[in-house]
Structure formats: structure tokens, C-alpha cells
Amino acid sequence: MGPTTLSVRAGSKSYGDRTVLDGVDLDLRPGRVLVVLGSSGSGKSTLLRLLAGLEEFDTGGLDPRPRQWPTTGVVFQDPLLMPWFTVRANAELGLRYRANRGRVEDTAAQVDDLLRWLGLAELADGPADRLSGGQAQRVAIARALAPAPDVLLLDEPFSALDPVTRESLQERTRALVRDTGVSAVLVTHDVSEAVYLGDEITLLDNSGRLHERWEGQPGDRGAAESGPLRSQLLERYSGILPTRGGG
């Protein structure tokens, strides 16, 4: 299966008496997208915070325990840009922080490459507050990738976009993961998105358990909209969702 960037073994996390993650195992690999499909409140964002090292697992966790936490870039549903900065200055935010610690050289060239890949070169010197939703989210992706993180964490980054913009950004993201070799984790509740982007797909239920691993069919829009994997996932997904009315 190739090398892993990061592995979690038996990772569990609770808040009070609510078990959010229960014995989670996962492996991230370079240039691949792992999709975690789960309903609202199932613990998807909690999992990403744990992978980013912003919180700690109660038991289990990163295995083997690294001397240094893998570097991560995060893209949220909201691009969270600095409106008074230019597009380029927004994309450089993470680099400035790291460069101040003397770890990144030649930042301008890296950011220019990313902006070009994301179709933002002509907007680079303009203000960030005049961007469309899709353009702003592309800047957020550039900002996350600029420091060349080991792991790219995607927290429903496309769900606020219109369908056409969403599809185009899904395609660009897939290409960027391949080209940069970053290990990506996408959390989503959208089954079509999971099939389109996932090299591997897993389901998170509301008791915090991860279910089967499915080998994905990434890059196939037809399969994402109406293929057999989508049908299998939908059936399994509806089977693990909580019954309404607590029954």
C-alpha cells in the first residue's frame, strides 16, 4: 500500500459522557485523499482537530508517536481571509509565520506557483474582499498548501459553494493532492463528493466508530453521481445513521 504519512491506532476522544471517537484506526498516504463520511455532529471536525494536534486523544492516537507532529494545513467551510490584505498576502500568511522561525526559503516563488495552479495569478495583487466564494476558497487552499504541509485537512470546504464552482474546485483539489503529494483528509456528509475525491472512503457513525474502508473511484464524475459505489455507500450510510426520535 506504500508509505504512511501518519497513522492513528485505537484513537478515542470523549467530552464528558459523550464518546465522540471510539477506537479509530486510520492511515494517511502521500498523494491520496482519505474521505471520512459522517453526519452532522458525528465528530468529523473533532477528528481533524486531533489530527492537527490542536487537541489530544484521550487514549490511543498517533502511532508511532513522532518526535515532531506532522505539519498540517487546514481548509474550513469558511475561507476566513483577511479582507484588508491582498490575495497574495493572504496566501502567504502561513509562510510568514514559518519564515519568521527560519524554516522556509523562497516563499514568493512557492506562493506564485500555487496561485497559478489555482487560477489566481491575475488576482494576486488585488484585495481579498472582492473575491467570489469560489475564488476566496481557492485562496484558502493556497494558504493551507503554501508551507508544504505533510497533511492537508479539509473540513467540508466545498459545501457552501454553488454546484458548478464546487465541481471545479473538487477537480483542482484532486489535481493538487496528486501533484504536491500531500496526504489529504476530507470530512464531508456528501456521498457524491466522497466518491469523486476519495482514494479511500470510510464512514463515521454517531457513536464515534469508523466503519468499512472502501477503495474509491476518484475523478469519475459519472461514478460519483450514479455509480455502484455511491449506491453502496448510501445504503450503508443510511444504515448507520441514528434513528429519528431516539428509537
Ligand SMILES: Nc1ncnc2c1ncn2[C@@H]1O[C@H](COP(=O)(O)OP(=O)(O)OP(=O)(O)O)[C@@H](O)[C@H]1O
Ligand atoms: N470542545 C468541545 N466540548 C464539548 N463537546 C464538544 C466539543 N467539541 C465538539 N463537541 C461535541 O462533539 C460532537 C462532535 O462534534 P463535531 O463538531 O466534531 O461534529 P461534526 O461531525 O464536525 O459536525 P458538523 O458536521 O455539524 O460540523 C458534538 O456532539 C459536539 O457537541
